[in-house]
Amino acid sequence: MKENNKAIALAMAAVLSWSTVATAFKIALTHLTHFEMLLVASITSLIIFALVLTIQRKWGEVKTLSRRMWGYFALLGLLNPMAYYLVLFKSYDLLPAQVAQPVNYIWPVLLVILLAVFTRQAIPAKKYIGMLVSLGGLIIISAGGKQIGDTAISASGLILGIMSAFLWATYWMVNNKNKDRADATVACFMSFLFGSIYLVAIAMVIGVNLNTLPGILSGMYVGAFEMGIPFICFGLAIRKTTNPALINQLCYLSPFLSLFFVSTILGEQIVPTTYIGLILIVAGIVFNEYMVKSKK
Numbered sequence: 001m002k003e004n005n006k007a008i009a010l011a012m013a014a015v016l017s018w019s020t021v022a023t024a025f026k027i028a029l030t031h032l033t034h035f036e037m038l039l040v041a042s043i044t045s046l047i048i049f050a051l052v053l054t055i056q057r058k059w060g061e062v063k064t065l066s067r068r069m070w071g072y073f074a075l076l077g078l079l080n081p082m083a084y085y086l087v088l089f090k091s092y093d094l095l096p097a098q099v100a101q102p103v104n105y106i107w108p109v110l111l112v113i114l115l116a117v118f119t120r121q122a123i124p125a126k127k128y129i130g131m132l133v134s135l136g137g138l139i140i141i142s143a144g145g146k147q148i149g150d151t152a153i154s155a156s157g158l159i160l161g162i163m164s165a166f167l168w169a170t171y172w173m174v175n176n177k178n179k180d181r182a183d184a185t186v187a188c189f190m191s192f193l194f195g196s197i198y199l200v201a202i203a204m205v206i207g208v209n210l211n212t213l214p215g216i217l218s219g220m221y222v223g224a225f226e227m228g229i230p231f232i233c234f235g236l237a238i239r240k241t242t243n244p245a246l247i248n249q250l251c252y253l254s255p256f257l258s259l260f261f262v263s264t265i266l267g268e269q270i271v272p273t274t275y276i277g278l279i280l281i282v283a284g285i286v287f288n289e290y291m292v293k294s295k296k
Contacts, residue, residue, distance in 0.1 A: 044223025077194025
């Protein structure tokens with residue numbers, strides 16, 4: 001019982017962390033470009049994963065990785081953190097946080113489609129219901145108004161938000177297929193190692209301006225509480241619990257808590273279509289996850 005309570009506490013810590021990052025993205029983007037924010041965040045996450053590897057004494061697993069796995073992580077680092085977060089952060093740069101966050105949340109819907117395409121398995125008929133419900137939520141959010149507050153809803157931002165969801169679904173599928181070949185923390189460290197190398201190399205070519213302390217600190221916050229610490233907490237929660245379904249379900253609190261922080265800290269007035277659309281997106285995902293039995 002105590003272990004389950006610890007698991008719930010760890011999962012809630014991860015959920016609360018993820019709930020703040022949409023707000024953190026917008027704050028960081030007032031000081032940094034989306035590339036500069038990712039550069040600082042990726043290096044911060046890399047340091048966190050290195051510390052975890054040290055605490056868990058898993059450096060030996062890094063040393064024993066085959067050349068093929070090094071090549072695999074070199075390619076994976078291009079996908080995440082580099083491509084995914086560059087697209088995601090740019091969408092936040094162009095959109096109100098209350099729009100960018102739920103749009104990115106449709107990635108499980110895109111994952112169903114990708115898995116059907118690459119595994120050549122038909123999507124169960126009932127899953128189309130959940131997918132249509134989620135896509136309906138996306139349409140409501142996108143068409144909810146041409147302007148929210150003083151910020152116009154950017155068509156480019158919406159396209160980038162959907163693209164970021166597609167990139168995350170792709171990363172999830174590729175990474176999950178190879179999850180048994182390397183420890184989860186080792187895999188994250190390696191991906192962020194290569195991602196950080198790529199970002200530093202690009203920064204040396206295009207130049208960056210990291211002279212603002214608030215910008216650096218906000219970028220570090222993003223790296224710690226979007227990419228690093230929540231992963232560790234959630235991973236520990238899954239290992240400690242006897243009810244992993246409950247731990248996974250807690251994640252659905254994150255987008256709603258996120259709207260609270262967006263409203264109270266950023267001062268965005270949350271429009272009704274955002275609530276309606278987000279409820280539909282989550283409802284469609286939950287329906288497909290728990291109400292529809294997939295073929296093995």
